[in-house]
Amino acid sequence: MEQxxxxxxxxxxxxxxxxxxxxxxxxxxxxxxxxxxxxWFPGQFVEFSLLGSGECTFCIASSATRxxxxxxxxxxxxxxTADIHRDLDEGDVVGIRGxxxxxxxLEDLKGKNLLFVGGGIGLAPLxxxxxxxxxxxxxxxxxxxxxxARTSADLCYKEEIDEWKNNKSLKVILTIDKPEDTWKENxxxxxKILEEVVNPIVENTKVITCGPPIMIxxxxxxxxxxxxxxxxxxxxxxxxxxxxxGKCGRCNIGSTYxxxxxxxxxxxxxxxxxxxx
Amino acid sequence: xxLTTYSTDPAGLQAFYEAIISAHDTYAPVEKFGKFDFxxxxxxxxxxxxxxxxxxxxxxxLFFPKSAKVMKYKATSEGTELTDTEEDPLAGKRVVLGVRxxxxxxLQVLDAVYKWDYVDTDYGKRRENTILISTRCNEASxxxxxxxxxxxxEQLDAFDVAVINGLxxxxxxxARTEKGETFLKxxxxxxxxxxxxxxxxxxxxxxxxxxSFRLKMDYTExxxxxxxxxxxxEFEDVSSNCVSCNTCAFVCPTCHCFKISDExxxxxxxxxxxxxxxxxxxxxxxxxxxxxxPVKYRRWRQxxxxxxxYYKERFGVNLCIGCGxxxxxxxxxxxxxxxxxxxxx
Amino acid sequence: xxxxxxxxxxxxxxxxxxxxxxxxGYRNTGxxxxxxxxxxxQYKDVxxxxxxxxSVFNLANYLKYEHTRNKRVGLVVKGCDxxxxxxxxxxxxxxxxxxxxxxxxxxxxxxxxxxxxxNCVECVMPDAVVFDEMLGTPSGKRDYQENSxxxxxxxxxxxxxxxxxxxxxxxxxxxxxxxxxxxxxxxSNCCIDQETATLYHGxxxxxxxxHALMTWSLHLAGRCVDCRNCEKACPSHLPLHLLxxxxxxxxxxxxxxxxxxxxxxxxxxxxxxxxxxxDDFIM
Numbered sequence: 001m002e003q004x005x006x007x008x009x010x011x012x013x014x015x016x017x018x019x020x021x022x023x024x025x026x027x028x029x030x031x032x033x034x035x036x037x038x039x040w041f042p043g044q045f046v047e048f049s050l051l052g053s054g055e056c057t058f059c060i061a062s063s064a065t066r067x068x069x070x071x072x073x074x075x076x077x078x079x080x081t082a083d084i085h086r087d088l089d090e091g092d093v094v095g096i097r098g099x100x101x102x103x104x105x106l107e108d109l110k111g112k113n114l115l116f117v118g119g120g121i122g123l124a125p126l127x128x129x130x131x132x133x134x135x136x137x138x139x140x141x142x143x144x145x146x147x148x149a150r151t152s153a154d155l156c157y158k159e160e161i162d163e164w165k166n167n168k169s170l171k172v173i174l175t176i177d178k179p180e181d182t183w184k185e186n187x188x189x190x191x192k193i194l195e196e197v198v199n200p201i202v203e204n205t206k207v208i209t210c211g212p213p214i215m216i217x218x219x220x221x222x223x224x225x226x227x228x229x230x231x232x233x234x235x236x237x238x239x240x241x242x243x244x245x246g247k248c249g250r251c252n253i254g255s256t257y258x259x260x261x262x263x264x265x266x267x268x269x270x271x272x273x274x275x276x277x
Numbered sequence: 278x279x280l281t282t283y284s285t286d287p288a289g290l291q292a293f294y295e296a297i298i299s300a301h302d303t304y305a306p307v308e309k310f311g312k313f314d315f316x317x318x319x320x321x322x323x324x325x326x327x328x329x330x331x332x333x334x335x336x337x338x339l340f341f342p343k344s345a346k347v348m349k350y351k352a353t354s355e356g357t358e359l360t361d362t363e364e365d366p367l368a369g370k371r372v373v374l375g376v377r378x379x380x381x382x383x384l385q386v387l388d389a390v391y392k393w394d395y396v397d398t399d400y401g402k403r404r405e406n407t408i409l410i411s412t413r414c415n416e417a418s419x420x421x422x423x424x425x426x427x428x429x430x431e432q433l434d435a436f437d438v439a440v441i442n443g444l445x446x447x448x449x450x451x452a453r454t455e456k457g458e459t460f461l462k463x464x465x466x467x468x469x470x471x472x473x474x475x476x477x478x479x480x481x482x483x484x485x486x487x488x489s490f491r492l493k494m495d496y497t498e499x500x501x502x503x504x505x506x507x508x509x510x511e512f513e514d515v516s517s518n519c520v521s522c523n524t525c526a527f528v529c530p531t532c533h534c535f536k537i538s539d540e541x542x543x544x545x546x547x548x549x550x551x552x553x554x555x556x557x558x559x560x561x562x563x564x565x566x567x568x569x570x571p572v573k574y575r576r577w578r579q580x581x582x583x584x585x586x587y588y589k590e591r592f593g594v595n596l597c598i599g600c601g602x603x604x605x606x607x608x609x610x611x612x613x614x615x616x617x618x619x620x621x622x
Numbered sequence: 623x624x625x626x627x628x629x630x631x632x633x634x635x636x637x638x639x640x641x642x643x644x645x646x647g648y649r650n651t652g653x654x655x656x657x658x659x660x661x662x663x664q665y666k667d668v669x670x671x672x673x674x675x676x677s678v679f680n681l682a683n684y685l686k687y688e689h690t691r692n693k694r695v696g697l698v699v700k701g702c703d704x705x706x707x708x709x710x711x712x713x714x715x716x717x718x719x720x721x722x723x724x725x726x727x728x729x730x731x732x733x734x735x736x737x738x739x740x741n742c743v744e745c746v747m748p749d750a751v752v753f754d755e756m757l758g759t760p761s762g763k764r765d766y767q768e769n770s771x772x773x774x775x776x777x778x779x780x781x782x783x784x785x786x787x788x789x790x791x792x793x794x795x796x797x798x799x800x801x802x803x804x805x806x807x808x809x810s811n812c813c814i815d816q817e818t819a820t821l822y823h824g825x826x827x828x829x830x831x832x833h834a835l836m837t838w839s840l841h842l843a844g845r846c847v848d849c850r851n852c853e854k855a856c857p858s859h860l861p862l863h864l865l866x867x868x869x870x871x872x873x874x875x876x877x878x879x880x881x882x883x884x885x886x887x888x889x890x891x892x893x894x895x896x897x898x899x900x901d902d903f904i905m
Binding site for chain 1: 507
Binding site for chain 2: 651652653654656657658659660661679683684687688689789790793795796797798799801802803815825826827830851854855857858859860861
């Protein structure tokens with residue numbers, strides 16, 4: 001017996017096909033007493049297992065302010081995720097362990113302008129915080145979401161984005177890499193749109209960003225150019241993990257365990273770590 | 278609490294061992310295919326409590342087995358059920374004979390990570406229910422350097438009972454923990470409490486033992502120097518003849534990395550927690566293909582730095598206890614002692 | 623058997639004539655009488671090199687790593703090593719023109735106890751079969767003899783054998799040292815490596831060890847050259863040669879006395895089909 005690693009059973013309530021290779025699984029605890037105990041903050045992750053196939057790490061893509069169910073958005077990328085896409089149907093069960101890891105610095109964000117910069121599936125962890133912030137809207141000043149993907153088909157959460165657009169207290173800017181016939185919004189990579197279209201005010205603003213490594217790299221350069229302090233840029237890191245408990249020893253960068261000390265880091269934190277991620 | 282020392286002779290020690298084996302669940306080194314594993318024994322004749330250092334595997338598997346069942350599941354038309362697997366075979370009360378200093382020390386080192394934050398209760402239970410009785414380390418083996426790594430032979434409280442050779446064929450049994458004290462009180466019946474000269478004799482034995490080490494280093498210096506060596510070109514050089522297997526990590530008493538994997542047969546399956554190693558190219562490979570440690574020297578760097586820098590930073594102790602098992606088991610005889618000394622130059 | 627001086631001279635010459643980028647040989651561990659394989663990149667390090675009857679490890683194994691890929695390599699090979707190298711050449715793993723091979727007319731290496739190793743006693747080809755320069759006096763091919771352990775095992779009952787092998791597999795810790803030490807296990811995505819293995823799912827259980835080792839030994843059937851790198855690498859000291867020697871025996875008896883890697887471009891027993899193959903095992 002390895003008590004720490006035994007998962008809880010959840011039922012798949014709904015599957016939403018977000019893009020050709022991303023699906024959102026809405027999960028509900030089979031045992032309701034567990035559901036009440038399961039509380040999380042935006043940015044935390046769970047170990048999601050398809051029984052018989054294996055465990056994978058996914059961030060929780062929804063906010064605990066909307067209780068009852070929680071979402072995991074899963075991109076088909078490896079062996080287990082391919083099995084999940086192929087085998088997991090509504091009504092099936094999965095194993096869940098968690099929530100693990102740290103979360104976005106909610107206290108530090110209070111009273112600040114929030115600028116979300118997301119790319120592709122990288123919107124998933126941000127969505128949790130976006131929902132949380134919308135539900136506590138009065139705690140924050142300006143609220144901007146910049147979200148990009150390679151093509152319009154690769155944009156996740158399309159319905160929810162429409163809701164965000166209709167919400168007068170949010171500003172939503174979408175972009176895709178290359179022009180498409182029916183596309184009426186911005187065209188260009190995220191960092192370019194960030195500089196040219198969003199052109200955010202630096203003062204009193206916190207940036208929360210997540211996306212593919214290459215986007216992060218250039219976004220950080222743009223933010224630097226715009227004059228953001230590395231302290232004010234928050235991101236969430238992806239590393240291979242298995243236990244989520246700081247035991248299995250694979251997610252460390254130097255003496256920092258991403259599963260325990262992360263996955264949320266400020267850009268300032270990251271610059272102090274050895275270059276191995 | 279007063280810790281007692283008992284005195285006996287080799288025959289008395291054998292009788293003590295025999296009494297333990299007949300009264301308790303006992304584990305001791307048993308020879309299999311020319312190497313010694315800690316295995317459950319029923320009689321003293323099947324084991325060797327003084328098994329040779331280079332051929333003895335560590336006690337790690339008694340606390341962290343090569344493969345442990347996490348859970349079983351079964352899917353039926355009524356739904357999927359998780360079932361607890363059978364009781365933990367390692368959780369019962371037991372005694373381990375023939376434990377080396379390094380092995381016992383390694384468990385103290387491992388405690389740090391297992392008790393950190395999320396407490397591993399299974400590991401804790403295995404630890405708590407185990408009485409460790411030492412072997413008599415008289416002489417260092419070729420690759421031993423445990424005395425260089427922050428531990429005190431005389432005071433080592435990692436095992437519950439220390440067995441030490443004295444002069445004139447004398448053998449001392451010394452309680453090192455409260456658990457050991459109680460255990461000896463109950464089990465060392467018939468053994469005399471040692472007199473005043475025991476301390477002196479044991480000290481001589483320790484000095485003789487300490488002087489038999491050929492490998493010596495100053496670990497504080499190594500820790501300090503390695504801290505700045507992340508970008509050292511030496512890593513590429515020292516790892517060039519590594520064959521990238523996982524042997525060093527699997528035999529290492531302090532390596533604790535594991536993986537979780539499922540075995541499935543139709544609608545039933547078992548989930549296992551098994552050894553894994555940072556030398557494995559798949560260890561950090563993510564779905565989608567990104568790997569932070571894609572080349573051999575980076576994996577070796579992780580191994581060496583984890584042992585002598587990262588773990589120390591995090592938990593205050595080195596993740597190496599100088600047992601030399603990795604070196605003796607390495608297919609190509611790579612010595613961790615040599616590697617860290619080269620890198621820390 | 624000591625070719626230290628000759629090998630140092632050859633390696634020195636090759637470096638000074640800029641004919642190689644790396645030389646693979648042996649050096650002392652510095653701690654005991656054992657030797658460590660060493661990859662030398664420059665002239666000034668050649669005095670580390672040595673060769674004695676303790677030079678056990680099959681160096682052809684290093685030709686599969688990134689350190690030597692696409693480089694001009696000099697290396698030392700004994701009889702068995704050279705047969706493995708021959709197979710690597712045949713299977714297009716290395717290019718002959720990139721290699722400078724120092725062949726040894728081997729007199730046998732020693733095992734842990736200091737005596738002549740079993741595979742050396744039973745060796746069929748002590749001399750290097752592929753080389754650019756030969757050290758020592760070749761003694762020629764010897765008669766094939768059946769492994770004494772296999773003979774002993776054949777004497778056991780089926781259940782006796784089963785019990786024996788169950789114990790073997792139970793003691794396997796799945797470190798994969800055997801597969802990583804084998805020069806002929808050059809697949810970068812090995813079918814028994816755990817993360818990629820859909821068949822074995824990675825747990826270090828007895829059944830996974832059984833499947834992995836059996837699959838592995840069958841992949842080496844007709845290719846194994848009996849260098850025993852795998853067995854010497856095994857931290858659990860498992861008698862892995864039994865798997866290979868049994869395969870070797872069956873192949874020797876059924877496939878026209880075939881022995882792996884003896885001649886270049888010989889594609890091995892399982893690569894070719896001949897009308898004269900007995901085929902009596904096919905139902």
